[in-house]
Amino acid sequence: xxxxxxxxxxxxxxxxxxxxxxxxxxxxxxxxxxxxxxxxxxxxxxxxxxxxxxxxxxxxxxxxxxxxxxxxxxxxxxxxxxxxxxxxxxxxxxxxxxxxxxxxxxxxxxxxxx
Amino acid sequence: xxxxxxxxxxxxxxxxxxxxxxxxxxxxxxxxxxxxxxxxxxxxxxxxxxxxxxxxxxxxxxxxxxxxxxxxxxxxxxxxxxxxxxxxxxxxxxxxxxxxxxxxxxxxxxxxx
Numbered sequence: 364x365x366x367x368x369x370x371x372x373x374x375x376x377x378x379x380x381x382x383x384x385x386x387x388x389x390x391x392x393x394x395x396x397x398x399x400x401x402x403x404x405x406x407x408x409x410x411x412x413x414x415x416x417x418x419x420x421x422x423x424x425x426x427x428x429x430x431x432x433x434x435x436x437x438x439x440x441x442x443x444x445x446x447x448x449x450x451x452x453x454x455x456x457x458x459x460x461x462x463x464x465x466x467x468x469x470x471x472x473x474x475x476x477x
Numbered sequence: 478x479x480x481x482x483x484x485x486x487x488x489x490x491x492x493x494x495x496x497x498x499x500x501x502x503x504x505x506x507x508x509x510x511x512x513x514x515x516x517x518x519x520x521x522x523x524x525x526x527x528x529x530x531x532x533x534x535x536x537x538x539x540x541x542x543x544x545x546x547x548x549x550x551x552x553x554x555x556x557x558x559x560x561x562x563x564x565x566x567x568x569x570x571x572x573x574x575x576x577x578x579x580x581x582x583x584x585x586x587x588x589x590x
Binding site for chain 2: 367468
């Protein structure tokens with residue numbers, strides 16, 4: 364089944380404790396992206412990757428890191444999480460960026476930072 | 478002005494009603510227009526896709542684009558409780574910085590049985 368998977372689905376952590384949210388897609392997509400979704404603010408892009416070893420900042424990159432060492436994986440790293448990073452996070456992938464290409468979303472990771 | 482503005486909602490309608498969801502955008506370079514549907518505790522999924530002005534129909538759903546007014550709409554006929562979800566418009570251009578998909582904030586629709 365073609366899909367984007369994320370782990371963990373739910374995470375409660377404390378301020379400053381490094382964490383990684385994994386994302387993997389099995390559709391051989393070039394483009395991958397991380398979003399956070401907050402009430403009243405909608406979906407905001409954190410980072411995106413056009414291909415292996417190519418990553419760039421989205422609209423709200425502060426406090427986050429990403430890497431793209433393999434085509435299928437695009438982990439999101441929070442080196443020192445803070446309470447304002449409490450949010451619902453989505454990983455997405457598409458064959459190519461732009462040109463109306465459908466983005467496939469993972470199931471989401473709900474993160475709470477205490 | 479934000480690139481994509483979407484009516485904030487929430488919206489509650491009785492079963493069988495016609496629903497109209499709307500977005501406006503500011504960048505005339507945008508040419509790909511999409512609607513995503515997001516059920517509770519799920520990721521968004523593509524519902525409708527249109528390119529250029531005009532209407533596109535898929536069952537009970539019609540997507541409408543008016544590029545001259547920079548206005549897009551999603552109509553749902555004979556709405557069902559299963560249509561209860563958050564609907565996000567998403568727009569992009571063809572190349573460069575415009576190729577990034579820009580989402581509206583989403584509107585939560587509830588269809589009452």
